[in-house]
Amino acid sequence: MSVNKVILVGNLGKDPELRYTASGTAVCNFSIATTESYKDRDGNRQEKTEWHNIVVWRQLAEICGKYLAKGKQIYIEGKLQTRKWEDRDGNPRYTTEIVADQMQMLGRAGDDNSAGPRREPRQEPSMNQSPPQNNYDNVQFNPDDDIPF
Amino acid sequence: MSVNKVILVGNLGKDPELRYTASGTAVCNFSIATTESYKDRDGNRQEKTEWHNIVVWRQLAEICGKYLAKGKQIYIEGKLQTRKWEDRDGNPRYTTEIVADQMQMLGRAGDDNSAGPRREPRQEPSMNQSPPQNNYDNVQFNPDDDIPF
Amino acid sequence: MSVNKVILVGNLGKDPELRYTASGTAVCNFSIATTESYKDRDGNRQEKTEWHNIVVWRQLAEICGKYLAKGKQIYIEGKLQTRKWEDRDGNPRYTTEIVADQMQMLGRAGDDNSAGPRREPRQEPSMNQSPPQNNYDNVQFNPDDDIPF
Amino acid sequence: MSVNKVILVGNLGKDPELRYTASGTAVCNFSIATTESYKDRDGNRQEKTEWHNIVVWRQLAEICGKYLAKGKQIYIEGKLQTRKWEDRDGNPRYTTEIVADQMQMLGRAGDDNSAGPRREPRQEPSMNQSPPQNNYDNVQFNPDDDIPF
DNA sequence: TTTT
């Protein structure tokens, strides 16, 4: 009885990060920027950029890790999810992410947005970054789990 | 060159809060829940509820303040916006909200989702709540501003 | 490299029609109305209703046949598809439908939009209707086919 | 109490056609293709292309007429509308179009999807084409009308 | 053909 849907078209700010949970499930993180232009009260054109944290799981994670790169323009469809975590002082903190289940690379073949792997899919060495980076180490997925979030 | 769109169908967790900026612009805040059901690894049906903070401005804010109420099911369309604020220790904190520009009340006349004002639009007494409540007092809008965010 | 998405919230004009292809694949057809209100040049409020033909396949078709009914308000997500057929004079004709892959019943339990089967899922006796009714008799699906359209 | 929304990312099949109603309102028509790939029952990758007729009004029509061209990849957001017309034998016919209110050119500067006017906005000489081309000649709009469809 |  509910709908939770996000649709974004934007550009990656950095290369995506592909990782694996302890049980071997692929997860890919990256952020994309959307920019809105508007006129301020003086009639001058201004821009406002919004950054969105994207999480992708399983097969689509592998594809994102393999084909996406900094600067690429993509279409993302997914759902909003707010994740709770604790900062170093044990205080509760919340981070909102888009859990994407569809991704389309935009632009046409021949430009930087063309198909074809950009590089060897690079697995990130570790996950010691401070939040909002998720640490999935303590998540005990089976690789074939139908992960519900 | 970008798209930032959120579509939600969910139910209000509380009555909406209608306020006005110092310059008289109406702003309405409320949160809605979306619930997803899935089967866990034991095959049992589980539910996961997500809460979304909604912000509405100007005329639509007045409508939301007047017609929405706790429990009502609505359709929301808007954009994602992450707002930065400081906690009491001066640390940067971020809250993600949906700035809605379309709202539809769902359900049919005769149920609790019917049309007709639920009450006198209630203006909240103050805005001294802790974040993620936005404090718009220091925002100097003109009422007719084309507020860009 | 493309996106084809339709999102509708509207009411069924009639009970849905559930059928099966020769190979046993369930297909459900119904139409929903969306209504837009606007002001004409005299400032009078006018309404314009749009009718949308919905097609649903397989498991979701069974659900729609079982739970939907005339008047119910639903959320539909799917894709646009234009189907070519021939009228009685052999002229080519085109009908645009929404092939839905997600459906949500709206409203809350207790009203007419509540859950629970409305009746025995009724299979339509035949398909001798004139277009835009699709005649799937000559479609040779295997029940488990991953029907691509 | 309803929602009627279409979201497309696709490529123009031809240059857009910019026209004006008798009262001077700009209207732009073009079609875009979306392509879906799937595997047939033999496991072979197949493609299915869908064509969508787009109608844009007023200021956005001028922009589309000026900047869009055959082959360009765009994002379109709008609503479904089925228009009734009569064929030469006086039989009723129906054409479904997307009335777009948002358009974004995709891809990055430097490729064929770059910004900058492609040519002088070309006004089509006449509108004697057979349907589904709309003939707006008998529509009596005032240029500033808030055209409701 | 629905609904408000």
Next chain:
DNA sequence: TTTT
């Protein structure tokens, strides 16, 4: 941190 992107892009225009």
